[in-house]
Amino acid sequence: MVVNGGIVVAQSPLESIDVGQALTQSQLFAAIVRSSDDAIVGKTVGGVITSWNPAAERMYGYLAEEIIGQLMTVVCPPDRVGEIQEILGKIGRGESVTHFETVRRRKDGNTFPVSVTVSPIRDEHGRLIGASSIARDITEQKKLHAAAELARRADVLEGANRNLDSFTYSISHDLRAPLHALSGFSGILLEDYGDVLSGDGRDYAERIQSASARLAQLIDGLLDLSHLTRAELHPRTADLGAEVTRIAEDLQRAEPDRRVQFTIQRPVPAQADRTLIRTVLENLVGNAWKFTSHRDDALIEFGTTPAEDASLCCYVRDNGAGFDAAHAGRLFIPFQRLHTTSEFPGTGVGLASVRRIVERHGGQVWAEGAVGEGATFYFTLDAKEIA
Amino acid sequence: MSNRTILLVEDNPDDEALMLRALKKNNILNKVTVARDGAQAIEHLFNGPSADLPLPSVILLDLQLPKVHGLEVLRRIRADERTQAIPVVVLTSSRLQEDILKCYRDGANAFVRKPVSFSDFATAMNTFGMFWLHLNEVAAD
Numbered sequence: 425m426v427v428n429g430g431i432v433v434a435q436s437p438l439e440s441i442d443v444g445q446a447l448t449q450s451q452l453f454a455a456i457v458r459s460s461d462d463a464i465v466g467k468t469v470g471g472v473i474t475s476w477n478p479a480a481e482r483m484y485g486y487l488a489e490e491i492i493g494q495l496m497t498v499v500c501p502p503d504r505v506g507e508i509q510e511i512l513g514k515i516g517r518g519e520s521v522t523h524f525e526t527v528r529r530r531k532d533g534n535t536f537p538v539s540v541t542v543s544p545i546r547d548e549h550g551r552l553i554g555a556s557s558i559a560r561d562i563t564e565q566k567k568l569h570a571a572a573e574l575a576r577r578a579d580v581l582e583g584a585n586r587n588l589d590s591f592t593y594s595i596s597h598d599l600r601a602p603l604h605a606l607s608g609f610s611g612i613l614l615e616d617y618g619d620v621l622s623g624d625g626r627d628y629a630e631r632i633q634s635a636s637a638r639l640a641q642l643i644d645g646l647l648d649l650s651h652l653t654r655a656e657l658h659p660r661t662a663d664l665g666a667e668v669t670r671i672a673e674d675l676q677r678a679e680p681d682r683r684v685q686f687t688i689q690r691p692v693p694a695q696a697d698r699t700l701i702r703t704v705l706e707n708l709v710g711n712a713w714k715f716t717s718h719r720d721d722a723l724i725e726f727g728t729t730p731a732e733d734a735s736l737c738c739y740v741r742d743n744g745a746g747f748d749a750a751h752a753g754r755l756f757i758p759f760q761r762l763h764t765t766s767e768f769p770g771t772g773v774g775l776a777s778v779r780r781i782v783e784r785h786g787g788q789v790w791a792e793g794a795v796g797e798g799a800t801f802y803f804t805l806d807a808k809e810i811a
Numbered sequence: 812m813s814n815r816t817i818l819l820v821e822d823n824p825d826d827e828a829l830m831l832r833a834l835k836k837n838n839i840l841n842k843v844t845v846a847r848d849g850a851q852a853i854e855h856l857f858n859g860p861s862a863d864l865p866l867p868s869v870i871l872l873d874l875q876l877p878k879v880h881g882l883e884v885l886r887r888i889r890a891d892e893r894t895q896a897i898p899v900v901v902l903t904s905s906r907l908q909e910d911i912l913k914c915y916r917d918g919a920n921a922f923v924r925k926p927v928s929f930s931d932f933a934t935a936m937n938t939f940g941m942f943w944l945h946l947n948e949v950a951a952d
Contacts, residue, residue, distance in 0.1 A: 596904060597874075604826055611929025615929075637928055640928075647906075
């Protein structure tokens with residue numbers, strides 16, 4: 425056994441050290457305690473400190489002369505004082521506390537993690553006369569442990585990502601393949617046997633066609649969503665107002681007969697991945713366009729609003745169909761739709777994609793609205809927290 | 812140009828039937844040989860009883876094939892002097908960037924995702940025939 429400080433103690437110290445010449449046994453033990461790296465503290469059954477070694481001085485920041493006579497609770501954070509009472513209770517019953525991990529407080533008020541062993545001390549008649557407490561600062565140990573835990577989690581995450589990759593792969597191939605047959609052979613029925621099928625027969629074949637087309641869309645939506653989760657982010661400065669203007673022009677060009685008044689704030693500079701943030705805006709503005717389709721006086725507005733803790737808070741507002749605020753939470757869940765496909769077409773992946781992208785940019789997304797009174801979608805971006 | 816032949820490597824009998832019909836409907840009357848897994852494709856190209864038969868002018872290759880994966884078939888085609896210049900069109904359900912990248916890196920000439928929609932599929936096969944069997948020049952044997 426080597427004790428820090430250079431004193432070597434053999435298995436049976438009394439055999440190898442000439443006690444008469446050098447140290448008495450109690451002097452020897454005192455030397456061991458003095459040179460220990462662990463804080464060794466003696467206290468009464470009531471918790472009054474009676475001895476305090478140099479390691480305790482270093483660890484807690486109190487000198488022996490200023491703390492002896494005080495209660496052990498001095499080095500305990502206020503919320504853990506109950507612990508000391510519990511430990512003293514055990515000591516009172518003659519029990520020990522071993523390797524108890526807790527937190528202690530230095531003289532300067534800082535706290536640190538410790539592992540504590542407290543044992544009862546008895547006199548030669550077996551009477552309980554106090555307790556010894558040995559505490560070890562486990563800050564470094566905790567750090568190492570946390571680093572190991574982090575590495576383990578990274579491993580688990582990597583495994584999960586690999587699973588997701590192979591899942592994505594089998595979805596893209598295995599689930600799509602049967603769709604070719606559904607769509608293809610129902611198409612052949614219509615094309616080659618349309619004249620011998622009744623009206624109902626043709627209708628059923630057409631239903632198979634559109635159902636398989638829809639399933640193909642849903643599978644692609646799922647693939648896109650998984651891509652958004654894994655795609656690498658390349659943040660740079662983009663003018664969101666300019667992006668929205670381009671999207672509005674595209675929408676107008678695709679449906680020249682629609683009359684929609686756009687109000688777009690410009691410029692709105694933001695740090696974001698250009699491609700992904702464009703997907704966010706395409707979804708939000710595209711939704712506004714879609715859900716105002718039944719109005720002649722459609723209004724769509726893009727702008728920013730002051731935000732407390734985010735560097736940028738944007739919104740897209742429309743005066744369209746809106747939604748029931750009670751179901752607002754479902755809006756961002758994949759494949760959840762608040763409207764039927766015949767009312768408004770869609771796969772239910774758009775807003776789920778929006779949420780995933782915004783969260784990867786360290787932001788949040790939420791919506792306000794009421795049925796028949798339009799909707800406003802907000803999202804925040806915090807360039808510093810891009811993941 | 813009708814002496815040009817097609818090798819279709821496709822393990823799914825439904826897809827095979829759809830493909831053959833689409834070719835016929837588009838008046839692509841070239842001879843089509845079907846290999847139903849990767850091993851058959853290699854057998855046909857390299858050790859077939861048809862060593863004296865002309866090699867295909869274009870190969871339509873699925874990726875997810877039993878026995879020998881489509882990418883491996885592609886590598887074998889590109890590694891052999893006799894087959895290295897044959898155009899290979901990868902026709903698959905996948906559109907994973909990794910797959911697309913690997914195919915082009917290993918020498919595919921085109922990567923086409925099988926359209927689910929019946930009419931899109933017919934259009935795709937028409938385009939395929941127009942380009943690979945008419946417009947495109949192949950290297951002489």
